[in-house]
Amino acid sequence: xxxxxxxxxxxxxxxAPPLMEGWMDVPAEIRPGIYCYxxxxxxxxxxxxxxxRDWNPADEDWKLPDNWEQIVEEGMKDRLDKYRSFKLFxxxxxxxxxxxxxxxxxxxxxDPKNMPVMRAELLRSVYRKKFTAAGKIxxxxxxxxxxxxxxxxxxxxxxxxxxxCRRCSVFCPYGIDMAEITIMxxxxxxxxxxxxxxIAGPVANCNRTGNHLGIQPHAYKDMIDFFxxxxxxxxxxxxxxxxxxxxxxxxxxxxxxxxFADPGTYTAMGYLMLFHYLKSQGLDITWSTYASEGGNFGxxxxxxxAKRLNAKMYAEAKRLGVKWIxxxxxxxxxxxVHQYMNTWNGPADFLEEPVSPITGTKFETAxxxxxxxxxxxxxxLMRNNRLKLDPxxxxxxxxxxxxxxxxxxxxxxxxxxxxxxKNVCNNFYEMPPNTIREQTFxxxxxxxxxxxxxxxxxxxxxxxxANAVKHVHEKYGVNMLSCICALDRAVLPTSLGYxxxxxxxxxxxxxxxxxxxxxxxxxxxxxxxxxxLPGMEEEE
Amino acid sequence: xxxxxxxxxxxxSIIKKWRDIVISTYPIDTQRFLKKEKDRFSNPVGQxxxxxxxxxxxxxxxxxxxxxxxxxxxxxxxxxxxxxxxxSQAVGFVFALKRLIKKELGSDLKxxxxxxxxxxxxxxxDNAALMALDIYxxxxxxxxxxxxxxxxxxxxxxxERANLKIEIPEL
Numbered sequence: 001x002x003x004x005x006x007x008x009x010x011x012x013x014x015x016a017p018p019l020m021e022g023w024m025d026v027p028a029e030i031r032p033g034i035y036c037y038x039x040x041x042x043x044x045x046x047x048x049x050x051x052x053r054d055w056n057p058a059d060e061d062w063k064l065p066d067n068w069e070q071i072v073e074e075g076m077k078d079r080l081d082k083y084r085s086f087k088l089f090x091x092x093x094x095x096x097x098x099x100x101x102x103x104x105x106x107x108x109x110x111d112p113k114n115m116p117v118m119r120a121e122l123l124r125s126v127y128r129k130k131f132t133a134a135g136k137i138x139x140x141x142x143x144x145x146x147x148x149x150x151x152x153x154x155x156x157x158x159x160x161x162x163x164x165c166r167r168c169s170v171f172c173p174y175g176i177d178m179a180e181i182t183i184m185x186x187x188x189x190x191x192x193x194x195x196x197x198x199i200a201g202p203v204a205n206c207n208r209t210g211n212h213l214g215i216q217p218h219a220y221k222d223m224i225d226f227f228x229x230x231x232x233x234x235x236x237x238x239x240x241x242x243x244x245x246x247x248x249x250x251x252x253x254x255x256x257x258x259x260f261a262d263p264g265t266y267t268a269m270g271y272l273m274l275f276h277y278l279k280s281q282g283l284d285i286t287w288s289t290y291a292s293e294g295g296n297f298g299x300x301x302x303x304x305x306a307k308r309l310n311a312k313m314y315a316e317a318k319r320l321g322v323k324w325i326x327x328x329x330x331x332x333x334x335x336x337v338h339q340y341m342n343t344w345n346g347p348a349d350f351l352e353e354p355v356s357p358i359t360g361t362k363f364e365t366a367x368x369x370x371x372x373x374x375x376x377x378x379x380x381l382m383r384n385n386r387l388k389l390d391p392x393x394x395x396x397x398x399x400x401x402x403x404x405x406x407x408x409x410x411x412x413x414x415x416x417x418x419x420x421x422k423n424v425c426n427n428f429y430e431m432p433p434n435t436i437r438e439q440t441f442x443x444x445x446x447x448x449x450x451x452x453x454x455x456x457x458x459x460x461x462x463x464x465x466a467n468a469v470k471h472v473h474e475k476y477g478v479n480m481l482s483c484i485c486a487l488d489r490a491v492l493p494t495s496l497g498y499x500x501x502x503x504x505x506x507x508x509x510x511x512x513x514x515x516x517x518x519x520x521x522x523x524x525x526x527x528x529x530x531x532x533l534p535g536m537e538e539e540e
Numbered sequence: 541x542x543x544x545x546x547x548x549x550x551x552x553s554i555i556k557k558w559r560d561i562v563i564s565t566y567p568i569d570t571q572r573f574l575k576k577e578k579d580r581f582s583n584p585v586g587q588x589x590x591x592x593x594x595x596x597x598x599x600x601x602x603x604x605x606x607x608x609x610x611x612x613x614x615x616x617x618x619x620x621x622x623x624x625x626x627x628s629q630a631v632g633f634v635f636a637l638k639r640l641i642k643k644e645l646g647s648d649l650k651x652x653x654x655x656x657x658x659x660x661x662x663x664x665x666d667n668a669a670l671m672a673l674d675i676y677x678x679x680x681x682x683x684x685x686x687x688x689x690x691x692x693x694x695x696x697x698x699x700e701r702a703n704l705k706i707e708i709p710e711l
Contacts, residue, residue, distance in 0.1 A: 110624075261697065497689070
C-alpha cells in the first residue's frame with residue numbers, strides 16, 4: 001500500500017489541477033471497438049434490474065426513464081449516506097496527479113480522461129454541483145457542473161473503461177480507492193438500466209442456472225467426465241471426482257471459465273488430479289453443479305447483486321453440509337470473498353474454520369469467510385512435503401508470473417503463487433519490479449470488460465502488461481505466462497496474441513499437475529495439453 | 541558535404557523534432573507524460589516512440605536494414621493501430637520525416653550533386669510508409685482474427701460435449 005506521505009511531501013503538492021483546460025466541454029465519443037453492447041432487456045428483467053429494455057449505446061436515444069436525473073441524484077445521495085468511503089473519496093482528492101499515469105488504460109490509450117483523477121472528476125464535478133455549497137454557488141469555477149444527458153454518457157463511457165484494478169490507489173497519497181468510485185458510478189448507471197450485456201448476461205445466468213454461461217448440471221458433469229478421460233489418457237490414472245455429494249468435508253467452487261474454455265480447462269484438470277492424489281491422505285471433497293461459478297459479475301453491477309450471487313455458494317455449502325469451502329484460481333471472486341462477503345452474508349457460522357485435512361494447518365485468515373484459495377492450500381501442502389513432484393517435466397517452459405490485481409492488491413497473495421511455481425518448474429523469471437506484486441498491471445479486460453466488441457480497448461489496456469511480458473520473453477526466452485485467475489486465462493491469450501504471440505498462458509495448477517508424480521502412473525510422455533514432455537519428443 | 545553527413549550532423553535535432561511531431565498527435569495533457577516518463581515499463585508508448593524513431597532514422601538515413609526498419613515500424617504502428625487514430629494518422633508519421641528533413645536542412649539541400657541522394661532517401665521513406673501501411677493492415681486483421689479465435693474457444697468445447705458436433709477422430 002501507499003506509504004503515508006510526510007508533511008514536507010504534502011506541502012509540495014501542486015494544487016493546480018493537472019487536467020486539460022476545458023475538459024468539461026469535450027464530449028465523450030462512443031466509438032466501435034471501445035464500447036461494449038448495452039444490456040439486453042431480458043437479462044435485466046430476469047434479475048429485477050430497473051429500466052429493462054433493449055438499447056444501443058451507439059444510438060442517440062438511450063431510452064432513459066423520464067425522471068432519470070432525479071434517480072441519479074437520489075441514488076448518489078443514498079450512497080453518500082451509506083458508504084463513508086464514497087463521501088470521503090468525493091471530497092478529499094487534491095488532484096496531485098500521482099495516480100494520473102498509473103492506469104493501464106491511460107498508458108495504453110493516451111486518452112486523458114482515463115487518468116484515474118480525471119475519471120473520478122467526471123463524478124466529482126456532478127457531486128459538487130448537487131451536494132456542496134461552493135459547487136452550487138460557483139459552478140464551473142469550483143469544478144462543478146450540471147448533470148446532463150451528455151455528462152451521463154461521458155460517465156458511462158469512462159466507467160466502463162476502468163477495470164477496478166486499484167493500481168492507481170497504490171500511488172494515491174490519500175489512499176483513494178478509484179475502484180470504489182467506479183463501483184459507485186456503475187451502481188448509478190445500473191439504476192437507469194445502463195449496464196453492458198457482457199455483465200448483465202452472466203449475472204442473469206448465474207442467478208438462475210448457477211454460472212456465467214448458463215451451463216446446466218448435466219453439461220457440467222459431462223465436461224468433468226471428459227476431463228477424467230483426458231487425464232487417464234495422459235497419466236493412466238482414473239480420477240474419481242464427486243459432484244453434489246452431501247456430507248463431504250469440503251466444497252470446491254471454481255470459475256466456470258476453467259471448466260469450459262482453454263487454457264483454463266487444463267487448470268481444471270490440474271485440480272481434479274491434485275484432489276485425487278490427496279484422497280488417500282484424507283481429502284474429502286466434492287464439486288457442485290449448482291455452485292458452479294466462483295466468479296461474481298454481480299460485483300460489477302451493484303452491491304446487492306453481488307451479495308445475491310455470493311450467497312449462492314454459501315447456500316450450496318449449507319445444503320451439502322460441508323465444513324468449509326475451497327476455491328479455485330480466480331481473481332475478483334477472491335476480492336468479493338476477502339473484502340465483502342463477511343459484511344454481506346457473514347458470518348458463515350454454519351461452517352467451521354478451515355483446517356487442511358492433510359497437514360492440519362489452520363487457515364486463520366479465512367476464519368470469517370470459511371473459504372480458502374487453492375494457491376494457499378497447495379503452498380501449505382508443499383511446505384509440509386506432502387506432494388511428490390518432478391519439476392523437470394515442466395522444463396520445456398520458461399515461466400513468468402502475472403500477479404492478478406485482485407489476489408495481489410486485494411488479498412496480498414504475493415509469495416504463495418511464487419512458492420508453488422518454484423516447486424514445480426525450474427525456469428522462472430520475474431517481470432520488472434514496477435509491473436508485478438502490488439504494482440502489477442491489469443490484464444486489461446477485468447471487471448466484465450472481456451467482451452469481444454471492445455477488442456481495441458482491451459488491447460490498449462493490455463499493453464503495459466504485455467510490454468513487460470515481451471521484455472522477459474526477449475531477455476530470458478520466457479514462453480509461458482502463469483497466473484492464478486480464470487479471467488486472466490480467458491483474456492491474456494488474446495492480449496498476448498496481439499502483443500507477444502510467442503508466449504502462452506497457463507494456470508499454476510496445470511503446472512502442478514504436470515509435475516505431480518502419482519504412484520502407479522504410466523510413464524508420462526506428454527503434458528495435459530498433449531504436448532511431448534522434455535526428452536519425450538521421439539516417443540510422440 | 542554528402543547528404544549522409546548532413547543527416548548525421550543534424551541527427552539528434554531532427555530525431556527530437558520527429559518525436560515531437562508523433563507525440564503531438566496525442567492530446568495535450570498526454571504529451572507531457574509521453575515525453576517526461578523515461579521508464580519503458582511505466583511509459584511503453586512514449587518510450588517505444590522515442591527508441592524506435594531513433595532506430596528508424598538511422599536505418600532510413602544510412603544503414604537501410606529492412607528487417608530493423610520493419611521491426612521498429614511494427615513496434616510503433618502496432619500501438620497506434622489500437623489507439624484513436626484513422627489509418628492515415630496511424631502511419632502518417634513516416635511521411636512527416638520527409639518534410640522535416642527538407643525543412644531542417646533547407647538551403648543545404650539545394651546543391652545539385654545532392655539531388656540523386658535526396659531522391660533515394662525519399663524513396664526509402666516512401667517504402668517505409670508503405671511497409672507501415674502493410675503492418676497497420678495486418679494489425680487490424682489480427683484484432684478481428686483474435687476476436688474469432690476467442691469466440692470459437694468459448695463455445696467449441698461446449699458444442700462438442702453437448703453432442704452438437706462430433707469431429708472425425710485423429711488417425
